[in-house]
Amino acid sequence: AFEPLVSDFYGYHNLLSAQEKETLAALRAYLETEVKPLVNDLWERAEFPHQVIKRLAELGLYRFAWEETKTFENSAVFRGFVALELARVDASVATHVGVHNGLAMGSISIAGSAEQKAEWLPKMAAGEIVGAFGLTEPDSGSDSAQGLRTVATRDEATGDWILNGSKRWIGNATFSDITIIWAKSAEDGQVKGFIVKTDTPGYTATKIEGKQALRIVQNADITLENVRVPEALRLQNGNSFKDTAKVLRLTRAEVAWASVGNSIGAYDAAVRYTKQRVQFGKPIAAHQLVQDLLVKSLGNITASLAMVVRVSQMLDEGTQRDEHSALAKAYATARMRETVAWCREALGGNGIVLEYDVARHFADAEALYSYEGTREMNTLIVGRSITGFAAFV
Numbered sequence: 001a002f003e004p005l006v007s008d009f010y011g012y013h014n015l016l017s018a019q020e021k022e023t024l025a026a027l028r029a030y031l032e033t034e035v036k037p038l039v040n041d042l043w044e045r046a047e048f049p050h051q052v053i054k055r056l057a058e059l060g061l062y063r064f065a066w067e068e069t070k071t072f073e074n075s076a077v078f079r080g081f082v083a084l085e086l087a088r089v090d091a092s093v094a095t096h097v098g099v100h101n102g103l104a105m106g107s108i109s110i111a112g113s114a115e116q117k118a119e120w121l122p123k124m125a126a127g128e129i130v131g132a133f134g135l136t137e138p139d140s141g142s143d144s145a146q147g148l149r150t151v152a153t154r155d156e157a158t159g160d161w162i163l164n165g166s167k168r169w170i171g172n173a174t175f176s177d178i179t180i181i182w183a184k185s186a187e188d189g190q191v192k193g194f195i196v197k198t199d200t201p202g203y204t205a206t207k208i209e210g211k212q213a214l215r216i217v218q219n220a221d222i223t224l225e226n227v228r229v230p231e232a233l234r235l236q237n238g239n240s241f242k243d244t245a246k247v248l249r250l251t252r253a254e255v256a257w258a259s260v261g262n263s264i265g266a267y268d269a270a271v272r273y274t275k276q277r278v279q280f281g282k283p284i285a286a287h288q289l290v291q292d293l294l295v296k297s298l299g300n301i302t303a304s305l306a307m308v309v310r311v312s313q314m315l316d317e318g319t320q321r322d323e324h325s326a327l328a329k330a331y332a333t334a335r336m337r338e339t340v341a342w343c344r345e346a347l348g349g350n351g352i353v354l355e356y357d358v359a360r361h362f363a364d365a366e367a368l369y370s371y372e373g374t375r376e377m378n379t380l381i382v383g384r385s386i387t388g389f390a391a392f393v
């Protein structure tokens with residue numbers, strides 16, 4: 001049965017249907033029993049638990065959002081709670097889902113033709129093939145709307161596209177079966193998306209080593225040397241970066257939800273620990289300044305949760321715009337960064353040791369804060385909306 005999280009202080013779970021709650025309960029049971037025991041060790045070894053893909057697919061995680069694959073009507077608030085539950089246990093596993101389901105399947109759902117959706121989404125929903133999303137490049141991160149160097153040239157003889165360039169930071173890409181590659185068309189200078197099968201000659205992905213956040217996520221550098229992609233694999237409704245941005249609008253809201261989950265993971269551990277740890281003859285949770293750390297953390301979690309709930313409701317109402325999800329992403333990840341630091345502080349020295357279940361959330365926060373648009377870029381998207389001036393072009 002579904003147990004509301006105590007850190008959902010204002011009871012937003014009341015917005016969920018019985019079926020949504022049941023689905024979340026099944027997800028939580030799986031994560032708590034089979035994933036949580038593994039993650040500190042996997043994090044240390046920077047390894048991905050490939051076995052989760054099949055189970056997450058069975059739990060329906062890659063199908064809820066898409067018309068072609070969903071098994072029951074569900075709300076964006078529910079899908080946000082899914083991201084929260086994942087990140088509460090491990091932000092890397094949440095990121096894996098965010099990349100495969102949100103970014104890769106989302107690209108096909110938003111920019112693909114009916115035939116492309118019918119061909120790819122069911123296989124991806126079943127976890128039979130794994131997707132990645134290649135937008136960022138070594139020399140183009142925040143400016144990827146205009147600065148992409150990867151070029152797609154049309155081969156007039158066959159109608160195929162030839163991709164040349166490189167990508168950096170691409171999650172899931174050490175093992176993905178397909179990677180959505182965003183490239184500038186040599187024909188019209190517009191950004192177009194391509195479903196690239198990773199066994200295509202000229203495509204190579206190399207794992208990025210030495211990360212100190214989200215170590216379980218497998219990020220890769222990709223090189224594309226004369227990679228030939230048939231026109232049938234070009235996303236047929238991806239005509240400019242505006243279409244890429246439609247995908248990012250959805251996934252940024254989900255990252256905001258995941259950042260609330262990541263905060264809750266650290267907060268729950270801090271509450272548990274401070275009730276047990278005794279100093280000056282009483283549990284440290286009984287000291288006023290320790291309570292202050294916990295209450296400030298809960299305040300951040302509660303304010304962020306209110307924001308992400310509303311931004312998801314706006315998606316379902318059809319009123320969500322880029323600046324709405326950009327504000328939620330910038331705000332919730334900034335609050336998460338404060339929260340995980342306060343929770344770490346509440347554990348003293350043990351706060352930096354993996355087994356106390358705060359250090360991982362603390363480190364992972366840094367990547368959530370910077371990916372899918374840094375706080376600065378999401379701030380500038382909101383700034384453009386409220387002032388009418390685009391400060392970043």
Ligand code: FAD
Pocket residue numbers: 099133134135136140141142143168169170171172213214217219367370371372373374375376377391392
């Ligand atoms: P830069 O763009 O070089 O920015 C560096 C700093 O300069 C930032 O603080 C930035 O805010 C600031 N800055 C830049 N321009 C301005 C400006 N105009 N005004 C003010 N400040 C500015 N990308 C993908 O395509 N697919 C993925 O799956 C993926 N997964 C990722 C996973 C992880 C763990 C990480 C760390 C990154 C991932 N990324 C992925 C890339 C991510 O989206 C980029 O790192 C992010 O967009 C920032 O780009 P950058 O790192 O090149 O930083």
